[in-house]
Amino acid sequence: MEAQQTRAQQTEAHQTEAQQTQALARVPQAPAVGGEARSEPKTRGRSIVITSGKGGVGKTTTTANVGIALAARGARVVLVDADVGLRNLDLVLGLESRVRFHLLDVIEGTAPLDDALVRDKRVPTLWLLAAAQNREKDDVDTEAMCALIERLRERFDYVIVDSPAGIETGFKNAVAGADEAIVVCTPEVAAVRDVDRVVGLLGNRISVQLVVNRIRPALVRKGKMLSVEDVNSILRLPLLGVLGDAPDVIVATNRGEPVALDETAPIAAGYRAIAARIAGEDVAAPTADEPAGFFEKLGSLFGGRH
């Protein structure tokens, strides 16, 4: 199984490289409002909001890593930080020193969109639209936010919005304009309760999928942590991914180098698998240094849906 994985990883690496080269060829020379010269017909991109209710469960980390994994597959991705006043997506991506203009500058017309978009140097099809740091969430007009998301959908394959914690204006603005939602939940009662509230607020308008973050199989086995089934027996959502609790993430954030770019980190495979599923692939459970028992259990969870 390990040999197969290594070959699969190598194939994936080759494919990624090829896709990146193709993506580079599609990059516009002079950005223009409304889109760039493309050989293929323009399709409207997908807009996805990543939210949770509870803070600190991994929304921003998930946005950064899933975003970069999707972009590494060749998709044109823009990540939008909706956490006005407490921005961190720029920091997690390591792009903080290159942010000149932000979301509110674009909405208010202070700066053109192309000046606000920060392009990632590691994965050239990834862009960031940062939040304002010295403004308030109430300053964002919901309709203007929707219009901005629409504009971005014309230019990108994926528009992924990083929602702030809570269920107030910041959250409402983040979900406005999104067709799909990914809710991130840790295996804690408080987090599950908050996701439940958020799902209730999202209503039937948008499709919702679940990512369970920071699961520790050893503690689950000892009965000291909720299992993925425990969490989803309450939430009853399609499961998009399960991620472990990896110290690699802390180190990656320290350096501003998203862990999904690290081929050696087990959790990177988890983010790549989520990206693959979002892109429509039928992917098996993510690889990690976890005991086989945990995997078999996970396998049935994923096989069972859709």
Place this chain on the structure above:
Amino acid sequence: MLEQVTEWFRNVFGAQSSSAVAKDRLRLVLLSDHLALAPDVIDALRRDLLDVISRYLEVDEAHSDVSFEHKEAGIAMLANIPILAMRPPEKIAESPADAQASAKSAGVDDDTGVLEAVHPNGRTDNYGRRPRRRRRRKSSGASQTAPAQ
């Protein structure tokens, strides 16, 4: 430049610990956050900058501008200060540190010497002229050491 410096460190000294990288990045990003958040800091900085430059050059304060911009290297301070005229050398105002140094070399008690050299008229926006050099004397109190104006 931060990226280049970090890269250089990595190449020369081996990988810098991630916590050290984190600390560096945080200092820079907090500076950026603070500058954007505290216009009064920028005002105070602008005021001090103009005061210093005004000692050497006559400037158009009303049309002066100090701003901060993000560059690749980090944050850069940009000052655009129109110069009206040079000040004649003998009219260049002394900084408090210079006044203290020359008062000391004249054998003057530090504190009172500085006070008199820098604020002879009690006004804070006029540093007064540089005191003429005196022959070395023993420290003997303020009144004997008042510099000529």
Place this chain on the structure above:
Amino acid sequence: MKARRIVVTSGKGGVGKTTTTANLGAALAQRGKRVILVDADIGLRNLDLVLGIEKRIVFDLVEVVEGRCQLRQALVRDKRFGDDLAILPAAQTRDKTAVSEQQFADVVAGLAEMCDYVLIDSPAGIEHGFRNAVAGAAEAIVVTTPEVSAIRDADRVNGKLQERKLPMRLIVNRVRPEMVRTGEMMSVDDVCDILSAELLGIVPDDPEVIDTTNRGIPLVLDPSQRLGAIYTKIARRLEGEIIPFTQIGGGFFSRLFDALRAG
């Protein structure tokens, strides 16, 4: 009886505000202080859950503000601490705009007549909910972890607290000594340095804490939880005692931490 009114806040979500409020409150109550905890996270309440009293809520903060019940009626006593620990729960079906800053401050002032300590569990963020939570307080405890996002947000919160002239002390939560030793995590000194903050407590990371919060058991009541002693120390420092901080990343603390893992 005029209580000390302390808001526990952070900016960043998920760093341990609610766990800190609950456990610090419990530690103070265990030492004989009369403590009332206020959950300011309207709409996403969790303080009740962490203390295991969620099934005993009858009235909440919003109902008090709207005059539908008396303040005392809304207080839920934690019977494990006799009369010394009570909680004023948040509403779950409303959001933070349901209460104004003045209304919140009035509620806290009312509570301060009944106890020695009012601890206010602030929501994440720096918006309406945070402003409400701070409106009632005379002091602040900022909780952060040694991670870049948390520290950046704590810095932002510090600025807001300074604007309101609220004295602030820092708790650094979820410290992993082994990662600090290898340079993979910033040290407590690094954090205090960057934030220029006075340290109130250092709490090591312990994944088993999740289990106690899931069960609604305060750490000071569970003898198998060594973190209980740490919250007791923080409570004593809050009371004015000078208690030295244990060295992280070596020496006594590394033995303690090894013991934590073994236990």
